[in-house]
Amino acid sequence: MQIFRIVLFPFAVLYDLVTRLRNYFYDKGYFKSTSYPVPVICVGNLSVGGTGKSPMIAYLVSLLSSTNDVVVLSRGYGRKTKGYIEVEVSSTSKEVGDEPLQIKKNYPNVRVVVCEDRRTAIEKLKFKADVILMDDGFQHRKVKPTFNIILSAFGSLFSADYLLPTGNLRESKKGAARAGMIVVTKCPPRVPYATLQQIEYDLKLQVHQKIFFTTIGYEANLIGSFETLPLDYLKQKKFTLVTGIAKPAPLVQFLKEKKFNFTHKNYPDHHEFSDAEISEFKKEELLITTEKDFMRLQPRLGKFALFYLPIKTQFLNNRSPIFDERIREVVENFKRAE
Incomplete structure (x- = not known):
């Protein structure tokens, strides 16, 4: 460096x-x-x-x-x-x-x-x-x-x-x-x-x-297109975290501290997801993402189990x-x- x-x-x-x-x-x-x-x-x-x-x-x-x-x-x-x-x-x-x-x-x-x-x-x-x-x-x-x-x-x-x-x-x-x-x-x-x-x-x-x-600060609920779930819902689930933001480390650390079972797919900030990547996401059982990424992913994933965790400034x-x-x-x- x-x-x-x-x-x-x-x-x-x-x-x-x-x-x-x-x-x-x-x-x-x-x-x-x-x-x-x-x-x-x-x-x-x-x-x-x-x-x-x-x-x-x-x-x-x-x-x-x-x-x-x-x-x-x-x-x-x-x-x-x-x-x-x-x-x-x-x-x-x-x-x-x-x-x-x-x-x-x-x-x-x-x-x-x-x-x-x-x-x-x-x-x-x-x-x-x-x-x-x-x-x-x-x-x-x-x-x-x-x-x-x-x-x-x-x-x-x-x-x-x-x-x-x-x-x-x-x-x-x-x-x-x-x-x-x-x-x-x-x-x-x-x-x-x-x-x-x-x-x-x-x-x-x-x-x-x-x-x-x-x-x-992280909210207590996960937001999807059609339903809202408590964050604790993830305790019994294995999921994939998808991020296309500049610095996902705080979110990753927060989820690790909750002892959730997940894999992380990390992409560059404002990443334009390809058709191949969308196809791979559809093979997952549950996707969690950021609110910003949700705006790009949801129209292409439709009714798929995609949720985001809202954040706030404290x-x-x-x-x-x-x-x-x-x-x-x-x-x-x-x-x-x-």
């Missing part, structure tokens, strides 16, 4: 130069970054994938949608279409992407939009929403969000990472200064306070930034009220300023 990093280092230096110049031109106003008459909260990261943006977007939707007309804006990664599309419950993952479809199915009354050009989308939405949640738009500098939240996964913090292609960083670590909040995701349920302090030190927070730590040290207050404050302060 060290030799691999050394070989790719010159390309990382070039990539760093290009991204730094780009950010400099935006910061100095040579490139235009547009603000809008609606609060735009961006959830993004410095790393490529696997930080838990979808659960955080879902958390924010739950937090804000009862008192605001919330719109979720996503690029729609992995879709086979182009341009601006409003997601419907009846949409397919090929049309809109698995993550936007997941949000729409969970929150059918919330408008979800996909568009690769976020500026074009916000122009259409700016008078139709109280709040826009922009998914994975931290590097989309054409838009100037009201507030940036960046996520970094526990165990693979951006502070210890390297720029592409040597590492997984999309831009320099200094880019984190644009965020008002940093959330360390996928923490173990119990982390020593000294460890949290060390992480906060390593991330070198700015004066204006706050940090939060979250873990993955804050460590009971700090969710502080997080919630800060987000509501961002929205309310924007409205008062207008």
Whole structure:
């Protein structure tokens, strides 16, 4: 791995130069970054994938949608279409992407939009929403969000990472200064306070930034197309776990801790399952998957015994009220300023 990093280092230096110049031109106003008459909260990261943006977007939707007309804006990664599309419950993952479809199915009354050009989308939405949640738009500098939240996964913090292609960083670590909040995701349920302090030190927070730590919470039921089963149903069953996400390790560890009997078929993030793979899945007695993968697998498996285990964002040290207050404050302060 060290030799691999050394070989790719010159390309990382070039990539760093290009991204730094780009950010400099935006910061100095040579490139235009547009603000809008609606609060735009961006959830993004410095790393490529696997930080838990979808659960955080879902958390924010739950937090804000009862008192605001919330719109979720996503690029729609992995879709086979182009341009601006409003997601419907009846949409397919090929049309809109698995993550936007997941949000729409969970929150059918919330408008979800996909568009690769976020500026074009916000122009259409700016008078139709109280709040826009922009998914994975931290590097989309054409838009100037009201507030940036960046996520970094526990165990693979951006502070210890390297720029592409040597590492997984999309831009320099200094880019984190644009965020008002940093959330360390996928923490173990119990982390020593000294460890949290060390992480906060390593991330070198700015004066204006706050940090939060979250873990993955798992629901008590398995969800299928036609029925819901208690998680304990798996105690007496042998099943196959199918994952096509960036970092399935927390889910695998959770199921192992439950002492369930399963085999794991792991695929790359946003994997497009082939006909041959679908045929193999149909030979299994029971399949468990992630909610994101369920959006792609269920239409092709039909009435097959396929279930997913829902997840949710949980804050460590009971700090969710502080997080919630800060987000509501961002929205309310924007409205008062207008």
